[in-house]
Amino acid sequence: MAETLMFNALREATDEEMARDNTVFVLGEDVGHYGGSYKVTKGLYEKYGEFRVLDTPIAENSFSGLAVGAAMTGLRPIIEGMNMGFLLLAFNQIANNAGMLRYTSGGNFKIPMVIRGPGGVGRQLGAEHSQRLEAYFHAVPGLKIVACSTAYNAKGLLKAAIRDENPVLFFEHVLLYNLKDDLPEEEYILPLDKAEVVRKGKDVTVLTYSRMRHHCTQAAKNLEKQGYDPEIIDLISLKPFDMETIRESVKKTHRVIIVEECMKTGGIGAELVALVSEQLFDELDAPVVRLSSQDIPTPYNGKLEALTIVQPQQIVEAIHKVVDSQI
């Protein structure tokens, strides 16, 4: 076991996959000489050279299109979004070409590529650097969407994403790069489509992902003392959802709270509520509750920013309310 920070876990995953398969390459802004804005690609340029760790000009749509073309012709690109929000400029290439081209071409081409980088609300970075693109991209067919949340799952999931034959949007979180875990010395790979049961419990199913997982576990520590027993599930896969794991849990708890960092309108939780009510309505003893970010551009001011995203205390209160509403 080796104690490893999340950014290093991501680097190890990339390094191991690049060593294993010489068609894997990284491209993006400042991934080479500079080592990546969060140091995920540090040292890889020196090891693999300028083609396999390609420093691109600041041209998101075009370098994303380059990755699509390279993937169609047999390479396995990993795009690093310097900040995932910048990939709004690549929306067309990611949606039309990464997402839909395989279908539109009637299966002529496959597009094995990973688009990864820091997302989420950081600390006072302002609205543009605090995007949650997982919600914006959720409707695009053909994409898999994954969010890692610990150093351990970051490594295993990124390796799986690189080996996947499909385009995978892989969200890291700006505030989680320094989390650490003891990682196994031996290689491991985690499935992209499996949710992680973070805490077993019987009172209520808490569905969450990325940084909010840690808010939920923090809330659970308080709740435990008060005699509550929530089950916390980290979705991991935001598209498709692991409905098996969700079903198992809801059958047991009959209550669902969703805790997410994206905005409420058109968010990940919106789709989850719809699926839960379509598939598990009979299991529910209470309406599904959503705790989401406010539907506003993220403000710069620290206090306003804190009010914009969900805080652990709100999770505690929501769980009280939902669990206490026993019928």
Added chain:
Amino acid sequence: MVAERTVPKFDRSSIKITKEEGLMLYEDMVLGRLFEDKCAEMYYRGRMFGFVHLYNGQEAVSTGVIRALRRDEDFVSSTYRDHVHALSAGVPAREVMAELFGKATGCSKGRGGSMHMFSAEHNLLGGYAFVAEGIPVAMGAAFQSKYRREALKDNNADQVTTCFFGDGASNNGQFFECLNMSALWKLPIIYVVENNKWAIGMAHDRATSQPEIYKKASVFDMEGYEVDGMDVLAVRDVAQKAIARARAGEGPTLIEALTYRFRGHSLADPDELRSEKEKEFWASKDPIKKLAKDLTNMGLVVSEELKAIEEKVQAIVNDAVEFAENSPEPDPDELRRYVFAED
């Protein structure tokens, strides 16, 4: 009508072409023309739907460039005006027609339609319906060749990628971004701008500050050529030079082919803005007639041979329609197939 640009001089005495090559070029252009004429007929008879953009008038560009490539090794990328590029790249007329009919036997299995012709077998990277979005993808294929050659030391990786788009697309940022990256990394790619003077109803001179598109290459320190896009031999000549440079690892080329579409933007376009005078001017430069004349003047062919080709091609096109008509529709049970690589 805006004054027409004078086309660059092409020294015809330098032309080296065999009879077989001449006939091959002629057949390819006639196939493009007759195929598109048949599409118009089928569209109006309700056999194909959606936006259908025909290529009549521009055949010398597709044939001149694509038929100078190594078929099935080099890559071709196109736009929504893609039927004829697909044909030149070797996709059988049957498969292109069946795609237009939305049939399961189409080159994109009926999922793509007129604007989305694809063929992995023939290295046709596609039909892209959004203006300019195919440019970066084509650059990716070229990057892949360079990567194999440089990073993986594969000396056989000398494929060239050709990327076709219009004058309108050349005002889009992706065009400039890709010229920059291709020149910077010396990628084996040839950008072919088919300047047909119009982007739907937007006259080229109203949309760009420097209408001579080939000149934009120099800003990126890359080669740019202007060529008479109605003269297949002239196009082939510059294409061969550009291909040789790309294969030798000397980097990208921008070719601006001055051409014209003989029909409206799409079959839904009333085509009211282009003047009769302009249309007549360009009609008189029909590239197929020009090649016929050239080959005859060079003493390479007699008119019976050309006639025979036209008949042969008409039979191919008719057969394509019959094939498409008789092909099955895609299986509704396979509606969700091809979303992911495993399906």
